Amino acid sequence: MNIINTLISTISSHSPSGVCFSIEFPDGQTKVFGRGKQSFSILIKTPKVYGAIAAKGLLGVGEQYMLGNFDITGDMDKAMITMATIFGATKLNENLWFKGLETGKKLIFRETKDKSLKDIGAHYDISNDFYKLFLDSTMTYSCAYFKSNKDSLEQAQHQKYEHLARKLRLRKGETLLDIGCGWGGMLIYAAQKYGVSGYGVTLSENQFSYARQLIAKLKLGHLVKVELKDYRDIRGQYDKFISIGMFEHVTKHYYEVFFDIVKKSLKPDGLGVLHTIGFNNNRSQTSPWMTTYIFPGSQIPALSWTIDSLTQSDLYPQDLENLRPHYALTLLSWIRNFEKAYTKVVHEKGERFARMWKFYLYLSRASFVVNISQLYQITFTNGINNQLHLTREEIYRTAK
Structure with missing residues (x-):
């Protein structure tokens, strides 16, 4: 009692x-x-x-x-x-x-390549058909960018790619590295819209297979390449860098490794954007329910951790934007799609799985609505770059 x-x-x-x-x-x-x-x-x-x-x-x-x-x-x-x-x-x-966090702390620091591969596979390799049930046709599984509450999910995802492309100041002939490229959405957009040569890595076998087939179907093989590879094995240098929704899978003890790889991969004066969920206070941590059932091995970063690690690797933050309300809207779209497919999910995956994912999607949306979670886009340079725009006008201008 x-x-x-x-x-x-x-x-x-x-x-x-x-x-x-x-x-x-x-x-x-x-x-x-x-x-x-x-x-x-x-x-x-x-x-x-x-x-x-x-x-x-x-x-x-x-x-x-x-x-x-x-x-x-x-x-x-x-x-x-x-x-x-x-x-x-x-x-x-x-x-x-x-x-319940203390019981799981010992698990989050052993971020070996084999463990990362297993953790990513546990979430992203459920099946591409499953993700098609609630994502839009671009298969984008990250925060969209809404200019209006009336925007469709697909429209908002294209707007997100354009928003990032402008922050990166993409130009024809440049090279773009995408760590955690998912199903290839950003790389394909950059190639089609800007003529950029893109290289992406993912640890999800399903994402890798899907992206390769789509790139071939769109006849973009001369511009876009995706590999099944750990970010720690990346070689070469690129003009621009992007990572969308991958950094949450890097635990704090590996931030130095991650940003050192980014610095080595980005040409001097090169421009990058890190798009990541985050927390405002420096004591924050991922909910143990999420790490147990949804995202094993993940750790939502505090903003202060991210900025400190960037600067310690001699990468210079230039701009920060919080898209928290946009992720709440994105999740609402996913929830509506998932609810429509709920009976199908129960039939194919079972009641427990369906309830788990329903709880996850609603809980994630709630965390953004009540300001527990944030969505940061952090623009940074590798070295001093005095050629950037003085204002954000170029980012927000209406396309002709």
Whole structure:
């Protein structure tokens, strides 16, 4: 009973204002929080849920949802935003968002090439057909760039590529290195739109196979090359550098290695952009539920860690932009697509897998909505470059 009272007290103290919802407990009792029309209801089916939350925080909540030990009816988006608000508001030493982290700390520092290959494969090699269920036709699995809430997901992803291309000041005939190139979207865009010669690496066999076939289909083999390779094995120098959504898979103890590779790979005065999820405070860490079930071996960087590591490798930050609201919108599009395909996912992958991914997508969106997670685009140079634009006007101008 003490666990229930503590849970009710925590929810009452930290629930966002203006939200009304209810929790139905296994004994049939119902507790209503807030006033007005209820947005959602949480049905707890077994007392096991209490112990899981008390012992593991968000890790326990995610596990119990995957097992079907509680359900959410009504507006799940608002429910997860409410949950993220409550968990994120607790004190750090009691923080339900990161509880259970200590048990996983020993695992995140052994970033061998074999382990990186295994970790990436666990997430990205589920199947290309699975990712097609909720991504757009460009197969872009990273934050899009919305100029309007009415933009389609595909339109917003193309706008993201153009936004990055302008930050990189891409020019015909230049060479572009893409670390963590995914299904090849940025490289293909740069080649088609700007005539850039691109080279990308990925550790996902499915991404590698898909990208190679698409490059051949588009007859871009003379401009774009993708290899199944660890970033630590990259050789050669390039005019420009890009990495989109890969840095989260590099743990803090390997930042020096990563940025030293970037520096060696980028020509003097070369320009690069790092597009990464991040946290604002320097004590932040990836949720243990995410590292256990979704992104093994990952670590979301604090902004201060990233900037410090850049400068220690003699790479000079020139510009920083936070696209946090854009990732919330991107995830909303993915969620809508995933919900449409949910029955198919259950049929092909099973109920537990489907619930796990549903929880992941909603939780990720909530973390951006409530300002736990950020999306940074950091533009930097290899050495002093005084030829950059004095303003951002060139980036934001309307294309002719």
